[in-house]
Amino acid sequence: MVLMTEMVSEKVVEFMRELLPERTGFLQQLEKECQDEYIPLVEPEVGQFLQVMVKARGACRILEIGTGIGYSAILLAEAFRDSGGHLTTIEIDQDRYVRACRNFCEAGVSDLITALHGDANQIIPELCGSFDLIFMDAAKGQYPEFFARLWPLLERGGVLLIDNIFLNGWVIDMSWPERRKKTMVVRMRELLDTLKAHPDLITSVIPLGDGLAVSVRR
Numbered sequence: 001m002v003l004m005t006e007m008v009s010e011k012v013v014e015f016m017r018e019l020l021p022e023r024t025g026f027l028q029q030l031e032k033e034c035q036d037e038y039i040p041l042v043e044p045e046v047g048q049f050l051q052v053m054v055k056a057r058g059a060c061r062i063l064e065i066g067t068g069i070g071y072s073a074i075l076l077a078e079a080f081r082d083s084g085g086h087l088t089t090i091e092i093d094q095d096r097y098v099r100a101c102r103n104f105c106e107a108g109v110s111d112l113i114t115a116l117h118g119d120a121n122q123i124i125p126e127l128c129g130s131f132d133l134i135f136m137d138a139a140k141g142q143y144p145e146f147f148a149r150l151w152p153l154l155e156r157g158g159v160l161l162i163d164n165i166f167l168n169g170w171v172i173d174m175s176w177p178e179r180r181k182k183t184m185v186v187r188m189r190e191l192l193d194t195l196k197a198h199p200d201l202i203t204s205v206i207p208l209g210d211g212l213a214v215s216v217r218r
């Protein structure tokens with residue numbers, strides 16, 4: 001597994017990973033598939049944290065933006081399957097959406113997940129009801145739009161998790177490897193400032209993976 005960040009020393013990341021339960025069977029196969037085909041997925045320690053948050057909150061109505069081929073969705077489903085929860089997950093890419101649906105069947109969680117295909121910006125306004133846990137893990141440049149649409153859907157006491165907020169450390173240094181990344185970095189920084197000042201959310205930023213923002217609605 002590639003270490004995604006230089007923010008936390010390799011030694012610490014390796015140690016944290018040693019303390020994770022060993023992933024076997026289908027999840028391990030999915031990790032390998034993603035690695036071989038350069039398909040993005042959550043870091044293992046972020047995946048574990050998602051499961052901890054589901055359990056701690058007792059989350060039952062969960063929304064994910066950015067399904068990929070379903071790795072994080074399967075982890076979420078495994079965490080809430082005993083408590084009667086349900087996950088709605090949105091993916092824009094047709095091929096990944098189809099693969100995710102197949103993977104949900106293979107993992108035995110398809111009855112716990114509603115997978116939607118399309119642009120989250122268009123689908124979110126059509127969703128019914130509220131959610132007690134929302135996981136944002138899609139196009140980083142669109143995070144401010146996702147956030148504006150998503151936070152009103154969060155229940156009081158609900159948890160919003162936003163992945164990759166460090167953007168490889170560019171957001172910390174406010175630097176970008178190429179000019180076309182500048183807008184994404186600037187917008188991510190603005191989103192973090194919005195979270196900091198938000199009257200309805202309390203937020204903690206943690207250096208897991210490529211940075212995770214954890215917000216709770218007051």
Ligand SMILES: C[S@@+](CC[C@H](N)C(=O)[O-])C[C@H]1O[C@@H](n2cnc3c(N)ncnc32)[C@H](O)[C@@H]1O
Nearest residue numbers: 040041042066068071072091092119120138139
């Ligand atoms: C980092 S990957 C998700 C990985 C997944 N959460 C996991 O850990 O297994 C981000 C995904 O978001 C999808 N995506 C990007 N923009 C999107 C949008 N506007 N609406 C829905 N999905 C989007 C991409 O196609 C990509 O598959």
